[in-house]
Amino acid sequence: MSDNQAAREAYYAKAATLNVSALWTTRLVPPLPKDSVRAVPFLWDFDNVLRPTLFEAGGLITAHEANRRVLTLENPGLDGSHRILESLYAGLQMLLPGECAPAHKHSPSALRFIIEGQGGAWTAVSGEKSYMKPGDFVITPSDTWHDHGHDGDGPYFWMDGLDIPMIAAFGPMFFEHYAEDRAPLKRPAGDSLARYGANMRPVNETWSKPESPIFSYPYERSREVLEQLRKNEEWDPYAGLKLAYINPTTGGSAMPTISAFLQLIPKGFKTEFYQTTENTVFSPIEGTGRLIVGEGDAQKTIAWKPRDIFAVPCWIPYRLETDGDAVLFSYSDRVAQEKLGIWRERRGNS
Ligand SMILES: [Fe+2]
Structure with missing residues (x-):
């Protein structure tokens, strides 16, 4: 202990009363993300945990409150702060036949990734209905009216x-x-996809909003693209075959703050260890496999199957391996980090 420790403590106490603090007593900017990121890699089991737990809420929450019948996925490292990762929220929502979620809008942007459903449920975004099927990716942009219903x-x-x-x-x-x-x-339903989803647009129409004019990206179409491209057998050793959902008017991300992806990893493929600053949430659609994440003694293997949801925090090395062919949906804060100039990745030891 330094000989003036008592004087220092008194100084710090006085500083606190003046609404200032001594920067030299903190590590405000640590050398590596692992020293500040508190979120941990984690998997939520859909079939055995999420689905039955949310189904139980069906008897507790009235249909009209369905827009709040959501289980928030709380990262065990983030102390119940309603975050799945440092920068991202994830929830699981259930809608039963005949229910509606009343129209509302909010400044945060939302994506919806359909996990289970037999048809008949829809989301209306900005005056257009989209009927949803498992695997579909739907966006509800910032400050845009949206509501949901279920006629099936x-x-x-x-x-x-x-x-x-x-x-x-x-x-x-x-x-x-x-x-x-x-x-x-x-x-009418399907209007935005017809206007902008075929590499065309109405000739005198312009689109200047930061989000994609397409609100719903049907799984059928995206899956078909993966199947077509796999014929090239040009596998990225770190990702297999990974495509980003885009805003067709710019070629950039479909959403201004969240990137979304669809990824095919062929049978028996093992991606190599990959490290990126983006925080990523995965939900497998087809196939089973494992997430191998972390380094040294902290390394963990987490088995995943369709409809599970798992989170990989910023800058933790991870790789994926599969049994049969696997298709995974994922979303991350990559586009936001790119805009801030802080996104980076590390492939192998380079
Ligand atoms: Fe909403």
């Missing part, structure tokens, strides 16, 4: 991915209910 049979489950922690860091959190349960429809 059987429960629907989807993952909600939002940028809430990023928006919270800046502060401008807004939420508003629409005056009625349903926001008015302005266009």
Whole structure:
């Protein structure tokens, strides 16, 4: 202990009363992300944990409250702060036949990834309905009216991915209910995909919003692209075959703050250890396999199967291996990090 320790302590105590603090007593900017990232790699089992637990809520929460019938995935390292990773929110939502989630809008951007459903459930975004099927990727942009309904049979489950922690860091959190349960429809179902989803656009129409004009990316179409491209057998050793969902008017990410991907890893393939600053949430659609994550004694192997959800925090090395062919959906904060100039990756030991 230094001989003036008591004087220092008194100084720090006085500083606190003046709303200042001594930077030299902290490690505000540590040398590596592992010294500040508190989120841990973790998997939520859909069939055995998430699905039955959320189904149980079906008897507790009325249909009209269905927009809040969501189980938030809490990362064990983040102390119940409603985050799956440092910068991302994830929730699992259930909608039962005949239920509706009333129209509302909010400043955080949301994605929906459909995990289970037999048809008939829809999301209306900005006046356009999209019927949802498992594997579909749907966006509800910032400050855009949206509501959900279910005219079919059987429960629907989807993952909600939002940028809430990023928006919270800046502060401008807004939420508003629409005056009625349903926001008015302005266009027929499938309109935006017809306008912008075929490498064409209406000749005199321009689109200048930061998000994609396409609200729903059907799995059928995206899956077919993977099947077509696999014929090249050009596998990325770190990702297999991985495609990003884009805004067709810019070629950039479909959402301004969240990147979303669909990835095919062929039978028996083992990706090599990969390290990236982006925080990533995966949900396998087809196939089974394992996530090998971390270094040294802290390395873990986590088995995954379709419909599970697992999270890989910033800058933790990981690789994926599969049994048969596997297809995984994932979303991350990559596009936001790229805009801030902080995204990086490390392939192998380079
Ligand atoms: Fe919402």
